[in-house]
Structure formats: structure tokens, C-alpha cells
Ligand SMILES: [Ca+2]
């Protein structure tokens with residue numbers, strides 16, 4: 001279970017100093033869930049991440065810092081809002097806004113996706129929401145927004161920092177819910193072309209991106 005506190009003053013700039021005091025959860029090859037269709041990750045500096053969530057009256061915010069030895073975004077053009085984010089270094093946020101724990105969020109003509117789905121940001125700032133209920137909707141205050149910044153951590157370790165702002169509208173809601181289903185993954189491409197690894201916070205290893213039964217409960221506090 002995750003708990004989100006109400007917070008003001010988050011700025012989508014790829015810097016995470018505005019998240020001070022909010023607890024980050026660390027996800028490594030040892031404690032996360034690997035998509036079984038991808039190859040294993042053996043080293044934390046190949047792929048690991050930490051993330052945090054908070055919210056205000058209008059939106060959910062997610063901050064992510066990914067450690068990754070080689071940064072690649074050859075599959076998604078700069079500025080794209082519809083692209084195969086999963087074939088590049090990218091972060092995907094998964095929302096089960098009606099919290100119905102669907103076994104396949106994309107089944108039944110994608111009817112369940114109007115309550116959320118998948119929102120992805122690529123290391124070059126490209127975005128994709130074609131597997132949410134709101135394709136090509138990135139970039140507006142009433143939809144969803146984000147920022148990406150490539151940085152070096154102490155010791156010269158390459159990292160990418162992401163900040164998401166996902167309006168409650170993107171969950172089919174017009175106000176903050178009390179609880180939603182939530183998951184997050186990092187896709188890793190180290191050699192161009194298609195992805196190498198996909199590491200999830202939680203999930204069903206065979207279909208982690210659609211099986212909401214395995215998502216985490218996210219409690220949104222007043
Ligand atoms: Ca920030």
C-alpha cells in the first residue's frame with residue numbers, strides 16, 4: 001500500500017528538491033517485478049529506480065529517479081505525444097482510477113481505460129498515452145503533463161529524473177478519489193532498437209501492464 005499526502009508547490013522541471021520530505025520508494029532488480037518477456041537485470045546500475053507520489057485538489061503527481069548505465073531514446077522522436085515509449089528508456093505510470101482490479105485493463109474495447117490506463121514519459125521528453133483512455137492528450141493542464149531531465153549522480157552515475165502531473169480527469173473523475181490502483185515501471189533500452197528490460201514496482205510478471213489485480217493500493221489523504 002502507498003499513501004499520498006496533499007502537497008502544493010510541485011514544479012514540473014525535472015528537479016526533485018520540491019519533493020523534499022516526501023518518502024521515496026526504491027525499486028531494484030531484487031525487490032521489483034521484471035516483465036517476463038524481457039531479459040533479466042543483474043545490476044542496480046543497469047536499471048533501478050526510486051519514486052514518490054503526492055497530490056493536490058486537481059491532480060496526482062509522481063516523481064521518479066532512474067539509474068541506468070546507457071540512455072537511449074531512438075524509438076521516440078523528440079516532442080512526440082504518440083510513440084513506442086516501451087522501446088526506449090521510459091517511465092510508465094499505470095492508473096486503475098475506478099479501482100476495480102481488472103484482470104485486463106485493455107479488454108472489452110478498452111472500456112475500462114476511461115478510468116486511467118498507462119501514461120509514459122521517455123528520457124528525451126517524448127510522451128505516450130495511447131494505452132490510456134486519452135490518447136495523444138499529453139501537455140495540457142486539464143489532461144496530463146510532465147518533465148524529464150538527464151543528470152549525473154555523485155560518482156558519475158547516469159540518471160534520469162521524471163515528474164508527472166496527471167489530472168483526475170484522466171481517471172474519469174472530476175475530483176480527488178480516496179483510493180486508486182497504482183503501478184509504475186521503468187523500461188530500459190541500452191543498445192537502441194527495442195527494449196532490453198522492464199522493471200515494475202509490483203505486478204503479474206506475465207502481463208504487468210494490464211493486470212490491475214496486482215497493482216498497489218494508493219490512498220489519497222485529505
Ligand atoms: Ca520539480
Ligand SMILES: [Ca+2]
Nearest residue numbers: 046069070190
Ligand atoms: Ca541499462
Ligand SMILES: [Ca+2]
Nearest residue numbers: 075087088193
Ligand atoms: Ca529504442
Ligand SMILES: [Ca+2]
Nearest residue numbers: 068070189190
Ligand atoms: Ca537504458
